[in-house]
Amino acid sequence: MSLDTETVRRVASLARIHLEEAEVARLQGELNGILAWIEQLQAVDTSGVEPMAGGGATRLRMREDVVTDGGIAEAVLANAPDRAGDYFAVPKVVE
Amino acid sequence: MQPTDFSLRGAIEALNEGLVSSVELTRAHLEAIEALNPRLNAYVTVSAEQALAQAKASDERRAEGIAGPLEGIPLAIKDLFCTAGTRTTAGSRILGNFVPPYESTVSGNLLRDGAVFLGKVNLDEFAMGSSNTTSAFGPVENPWSRANDPDTRLVPGGSSGGSAAAVAARLALGATATDTGGSIRQPAAFCGIAGIKPTYGRCSRFGIIAFASSLDQAGPVARSVEDCAILLRSMAGFDPKDSTSVDVPVPDFAAACARGVRGLRIGVPREYRLEGIPAEIERLWDQGLQWLRDQGAETVEINLPHTRYALPTYYIVAPAEASSNLARYDGVRYGLREAAPDSDLRDLYERTRAAGFGPEVRRRIMIGTYVLSAGYYDAYYLKAQKIRALIKRDFDQAFQGVDAIVTPATPSAAFGMDEKQDDPVTMYLNDVFTVTANLAGLPGLAVPAGLDAQGLPLGLQVIGRAFDEETVFTVGAALETAADFRAVPGLRAGAV
Amino acid sequence: MSFTLEGRSGPWEIVVGLEVHAQVTSEAKLFSGAATAFGAAPNSQVSFVDAGFPGMLPVINGECVAQAVRTGLGLKAQINLWSRFDRKNYFYADLPQGYQISQYAHPIVGEGRIEIELQDGSTKTIGITRLHLEQDAGKSLHDQHPGKSYIDLNRSGVALMEIVSEPDMRSPEEAGAYLTKLRQILRYLGTCDGNMDEGSLRADVNVSVRRPGEGYRTRCEVKNVNSIRFVMQAVEAEARRQIEVWEEGGTVEQETRLFEPARGITRSMRSKEDAHDYRYFPDPDLPPLVLEASWVERLKASLPELPDERRARYVAMGLSPYDAHVLTLEKETAAYFEAVAKGRDAKIAANWVMGDLFAAINRTRTSIAAPPVKAEHLGVLLDLMQDGTLSGKLAKEVFEAMVETGKSPGAIVEERGLRQVTDAGAIKRIAAGVLEANAGKVAEYKAGKEKLFGFFVGQTMKAMQGKGNPALVNEAVKKLLG
Numbered sequence A: 001m002s003l004d005t006e007t008v009r010r011v012a013s014l015a016r017i018h019l020e021e022a023e024v025a026r027l028q029g030e031l032n033g034i035l036a037w038i039e040q041l042q043a044v045d046t047s048g049v050e051p052m053a054g055g056g057a058t059r060l061r062m063r064e065d066v067v068t069d070g071g072i073a074e075a076v077l078a079n080a081p082d083r084a085g086d087y088f089a090v091p092k093v094v095e
Numbered sequence B: 001m002q003p004t005d006f007s008l009r010g011a012i013e014a015l016n017e018g019l020v021s022s023v024e025l026t027r028a029h030l031e032a033i034e035a036l037n038p039r040l041n042a043y044v045t046v047s048a049e050q051a052l053a054q055a056k057a058s059d060e061r062r063a064e065g066i067a068g069p070l071e072g073i074p075l076a077i078k079d080l081f082c083t084a085g086t087r088t089t090a091g092s093r094i095l096g097n098f099v100p101p102y103e104s105t106v107s108g109n110l111l112r113d114g115a116v117f118l119g120k121v122n123l124d125e126f127a128m129g130s131s132n133t134t135s136a137f138g139p140v141e142n143p144w145s146r147a148n149d150p151d152t153r154l155v156p157g158g159s160s161g162g163s164a165a166a167v168a169a170r171l172a173l174g175a176t177a178t179d180t181g182g183s184i185r186q187p188a189a190f191c192g193i194a195g196i197k198p199t200y201g202r203c204s205r206f207g208i209i210a211f212a213s214s215l216d217q218a219g220p221v222a223r224s225v226e227d228c229a230i231l232l233r234s235m236a237g238f239d240p241k242d243s244t245s246v247d248v249p250v251p252d253f254a255a256a257c258a259r260g261v262r263g264l265r266i267g268v269p270r271e272y273r274l275e276g277i278p279a280e281i282e283r284l285w286d287q288g289l290q291w292l293r294d295q296g297a298e299t300v301e302i303n304l305p306h307t308r309y310a311l312p313t314y315y316i317v318a319p320a321e322a323s324s325n326l327a328r329y330d331g332v333r334y335g336l337r338e339a340a341p342d343s344d345l346r347d348l349y350e351r352t353r354a355a356g357f358g359p360e361v362r363r364r365i366m367i368g369t370y371v372l373s374a375g376y377y378d379a380y381y382l383k384a385q386k387i388r389a390l391i392k393r394d395f396d397q398a399f400q401g402v403d404a405i406v407t408p409a410t411p412s413a414a415f416g417m418d419e420k421q422d423d424p425v426t427m428y429l430n431d432v433f434t435v436t437a438n439l440a441g442l443p444g445l446a447v448p449a450g451l452d453a454q455g456l457p458l459g460l461q462v463i464g465r466a467f468d469e470e471t472v473f474t475v476g477a478a479l480e481t482a483a484d485f486r487a488v489p490g491l492r493a494g495a496v
Numbered sequence C: 001m002s003f004t005l006e007g008r009s010g011p012w013e014i015v016v017g018l019e020v021h022a023q024v025t026s027e028a029k030l031f032s033g034a035a036t037a038f039g040a041a042p043n044s045q046v047s048f049v050d051a052g053f054p055g056m057l058p059v060i061n062g063e064c065v066a067q068a069v070r071t072g073l074g075l076k077a078q079i080n081l082w083s084r085f086d087r088k089n090y091f092y093a094d095l096p097q098g099y100q101i102s103q104y105a106h107p108i109v110g111e112g113r114i115e116i117e118l119q120d121g122s123t124k125t126i127g128i129t130r131l132h133l134e135q136d137a138g139k140s141l142h143d144q145h146p147g148k149s150y151i152d153l154n155r156s157g158v159a160l161m162e163i164v165s166e167p168d169m170r171s172p173e174e175a176g177a178y179l180t181k182l183r184q185i186l187r188y189l190g191t192c193d194g195n196m197d198e199g200s201l202r203a204d205v206n207v208s209v210r211r212p213g214e215g216y217r218t219r220c221e222v223k224n225v226n227s228i229r230f231v232m233q234a235v236e237a238e239a240r241r242q243i244e245v246w247e248e249g250g251t252v253e254q255e256t257r258l259f260e261p262a263r264g265i266t267r268s269m270r271s272k273e274d275a276h277d278y279r280y281f282p283d284p285d286l287p288p289l290v291l292e293a294s295w296v297e298r299l300k301a302s303l304p305e306l307p308d309e310r311r312a313r314y315v316a317m318g319l320s321p322y323d324a325h326v327l328t329l330e331k332e333t334a335a336y337f338e339a340v341a342k343g344r345d346a347k348i349a350a351n352w353v354m355g356d357l358f359a360a361i362n363r364t365r366t367s368i369a370a371p372p373v374k375a376e377h378l379g380v381l382l383d384l385m386q387d388g389t390l391s392g393k394l395a396k397e398v399f400e401a402m403v404e405t406g407k408s409p410g411a412i413v414e415e416r417g418l419r420q421v422t423d424a425g426a427i428k429r430i431a432a433g434v435l436e437a438n439a440g441k442v443a444e445y446k447a448g449k450e451k452l453f454g455f456f457v458g459q460t461m462k463a464m465q466g467k468g469n470p471a472l473v474n475e476a477v478k479k480l481l482g
């Protein structure tokens, strides 16, 4: 599977990363290099194999339903690039 | 001998015996940082005042008879661990001047045990890299250099390049690090120090900026195996704030260092004899196995048949998780925001993320986004998860017959800052020996074992069963003793 | 009963399925310890986990899991002992992590069913496809500043149950009845407060139309409809729009739409690019959710009585199916009724609750949750009728006084001297006086004009200002005439 420039643009858009036109071709080459290398995995017979998501704890531990957090609006907002009172502010979103 | 030459264990003893104070130790390290960091660029933030205050408080506690296991020990913290009140960057522009109001569990555990934090050390951006050249704060230089080519500046390895360089150059007695595909073991090997990636779930991930959640694991780097054991005992432990943390007791790892390998069966995976690996690395590996046999261990050939698929599997799983983990850096709640006066929200996101992430991070986000996207999930992500299961199964089978596995730590010694930068895949091959342990969730330790013909350090790796770091330390300490590695880098405290 | 809409070219059938987001009743959020209360100051119920800060990790709230299981049991659904959380990746201002933690491939609850009741008294079973747990997003305010949107993350991370139905509904009425019944079940279980004004319950309505007998055609999703009435209106409006499209030779495009109640129409949402590539994958921060069968059994054993069971019990107590239906619609009504009916005649209790009490609630604009007459007071009133202290007529008077004053029936009876006269001798004397004063009528009665009996009783009661015990008055008159 190799990426065309349109797919490179679509993926960048999905990932919300602005691409300059000049970057598209270079990125296409790099990504295709990586994907070509990854392609060797298709040779592995994985029939009947259960996928492994990760290690660590084997099941979720459940927390108690107790309020232990929050009430820290100032700390939550302290690093915000833009805020209005106790709200985060972003350019207006039209729905 | 100056205070920066202490081993961590030696410093603890010296502090206990009153031969040195934490303030003296800390001041010596701060002075060394001041002298060497402009060249090495290992620290991105030096918290001199805070460190001295912590040292002073530590000396007072000690005077009162209260001393934690790491009381007064100056350490460096990888800038991927959130530290309350101290800027935490992940080596990225996108975190801007982010100051976390919270402490990571691991760094908090170290503070609990009395440690002093000298500052935050450099890393590849978001821990993505094997050379520490992707940091927004510039590359870190390896304190070692080639005997016949002293002017070529070498990489310290990555992503924990700042941690490894700082410890090797004696700018800290030890450091925290993280390892997603080899980011503790490869830089440790490149810098001639020890480093362990513990079992997944051994150290809490709470407060560590995530790269690939199912692979990330914190661990220490230090100048000896035993120093790593001492640090890991403090760093590790069950944490209810991390759902993947495992509730098992933390043993006395340092005690395990002295057990001896007599009677242990050591696996030697055939598939790790790769083509194109320098002969001196092969030789060092064979030498290491001989050392273990000399001390009474038995070495056994084993098969890990899916080894060759580990790296490409990793380069699906890690970018996929990263593409999602890094979606939160969007310029809204913290960190960098880039926008034009007329930017709408989408434009703000795209500009912020294009300006805030470096090329390697953007590349991995793109790969990760692609392999998860509609129509490709099964072919890439699901396939990779299945191969991951096969890699794990290989280890499970191998560990039925052996107690630990010994391999080279890296396929080369440290390389030049301008080398291997053209093709991403070439760079990715650095992790060929280490990445399998991450995929299988197993502990892996890098031990400095010798020098190559250029006088650069080379390391061996010990891989163990899940939650059997003790055997890993036993084997690592045995290798260390036999190797009797005493070489020191040219750039180090007191030497320049 | 089949429902169709008449187009120019013939009848059309409506096909409706609902995806309901129900806020789980819990103190703390699904993956953080921040509070869930409605109406708090902006960003005051936000932890660093909810705000997607670097290095923060989710830890699941066990009560939210229990609530999802209880709901699944209430929907007679399969409980999956192994389920998993996936990430749904998309960028939005009020989605701090850049993904929603949800259950995509392996939900906690599988197939179930709900029985709905329709106006004509018939019932119908609607299939439940699944129920899964997920996080709510924050809230964007678009009307506070000309150029900016403001973000409040108080809702971010609050636990939701997404309950998906099969496309089994065939009319606006059925869609309304489904949502009514689902809300009723959730409220009985105590797993969601069902408060649609506060957004605790929101419906995404999937609508398509087809010719009777035909397979499914393309559906559209009308997002976030927040009242039962609007759901019914949205179904009809969207169906009419689609019929129009098909009849004009066009094609209905699958899309997300919004219902505008003021105009009674649906409109296309500004189409979100990439909206359909959510890149779901298992959340690596969360191991699988594994439940013990015995734990599920314990939850099952402690489940409260559900509306269907309660209705059946009321019918068995002697109520009509209609009365049983009305009294069980809201669990507060049922609780009120049960308090009144306990140890008393159920039918009489039902009549008072559905008659006088409902009327009083309407008149006083109160609610069954804060009723104008306490259930225990109404119960005592029924007792006073039963033991003859009050006649039916007096009881109505006392009830009205209770509504006005909030006092107990006993106090009102004492204050106003409304106690019924049960002294047989006294009644006999007054009745005798009435007969004496109406000797002519007594003669007519004795000559055969028997319906005058009521006249004598009425006159006696009148002479007693209505306080005579009706049975004793009857008896006395009969004896004196006899």
Ligand SMILES: [Mg+2]
Pocket (backbone or CB within 6 Å): C019, C204
């Ligand atoms: Mg939906």
Ligand SMILES: [Zn+2]
Pocket (backbone or CB within 6 Å): C021, C134, C162
């Ligand atoms: Zn949903």
